[in-house]
Amino acid sequence: MTFWETITGSDLTREWKAFxxxxxxxxxxxxxxxxxxxxxxxxxxxxxxxxxxxxxDAGLGLLEMAAVDxxxxxxxxxxxxxxxxxxxAGGEGARTYRDRWREQLNRxxxxxxxxxxx
Amino acid sequence: xDDLTEMLKGTLEGCVLEIIGSEETYGYAITRQLNELGFADxxxxxxYTILLRLERNGxxxxxxxxxxxxxPRKFYALNEAGHEELAxxxxxxxxxxxxxxxxxxxxx
Numbered sequence: 001m002t003f004w005e006t007i008t009g010s011d012l013t014r015e016w017k018a019f020x021x022x023x024x025x026x027x028x029x030x031x032x033x034x035x036x037x038x039x040x041x042x043x044x045x046x047x048x049x050x051x052x053x054x055x056x057d058a059g060l061g062l063l064e065m066a067a068v069d070x071x072x073x074x075x076x077x078x079x080x081x082x083x084x085x086x087x088x089a090g091g092e093g094a095r096t097y098r099d100r101w102r103e104q105l106n107r108x109x110x111x112x113x114x115x116x117x118x
Numbered sequence: 119x120d121d122l123t124e125m126l127k128g129t130l131e132g133c134v135l136e137i138i139g140s141e142e143t144y145g146y147a148i149t150r151q152l153n154e155l156g157f158a159d160x161x162x163x164x165x166y167t168i169l170l171r172l173e174r175n176g177x178x179x180x181x182x183x184x185x186x187x188x189x190p191r192k193f194y195a196l197n198e199a200g201h202e203e204l205a206x207x208x209x210x211x212x213x214x215x216x217x218x219x220x221x222x223x224x225x226x
Contacts, residue, residue, distance in 0.1 A: 058170060061189060061192075062145070062162070062163070062166050064188055064189045065145070065146065065185075065188065065189060065191065066146070066162060067188070068185070068187050068188035068189075069146050071146070071162065074161075075161060075162060076161060076162045076163050077161065077162075077163045078159075078161040078163060078164070084163045084164075084167065087164075087167035087171075088167055088170070
């Protein structure tokens with residue numbers, strides 16, 4: 001990753017285009033499922049969404065493989081796409097914007113409290 | 119048998135380890151094997167997330183092989199840490215199942 005790419009995220013746009021092209025090649029029901037996976041994974045993204053790229057790649061890879069094997073979306077993801085996405089993103093150390101908000105809040109509260117105490 | 123998912127949750131990882139332990143294999147085949155075993159409602163997505171976890175925890179060796187059709191397949195084999203984890207799983211399973219069976223028998 002070059003400095004320019006870090007700042008502009010231009011490499012992400014390129015990666016995202018590649019994901020879209022791969023998703024285009026999927027059967028209709030798979031493409032719909034992919035849309036849901038993306039929507040469910042979105043909250044796990046950091047500011048640029050860079051941390052999501054490997055996770056999205058894994059999810060899309062599974063859908064591609066399953067489509068080739070001729071499985072139904074139901075057989076692959078079941079009813080609980082949200083649960084699948086949590087498992088996919090979980091443990092990856094995918095820090096979300098929520099984590100940062102929480103930290104910021106904790107820090108501010110701690111600061112206020114220490115001021116009161118001091 | 120339906121609705122086994124909740125009960126299976128803690129043990130499915132061990133089952134997947136056992137399957138990979140006997141031969142190098144891939145996600146779809148593992149799911150099929152579990153289905154044939156009688157765990158009909160295990161879906162590939164579940165197995166896949168278990169495989170990712172095993173990979174992250176350094177218990178498996180992953181090889182990408184071209185699949186003829188479509189993208190390359192990921193094949194999984196146990197490494198040394200994986201074999202150790204599998205042995206631990208069976209020891210725990212032995213403990214839990216023997217205690218539960220004892221409970222059931224003493225209740226009669």
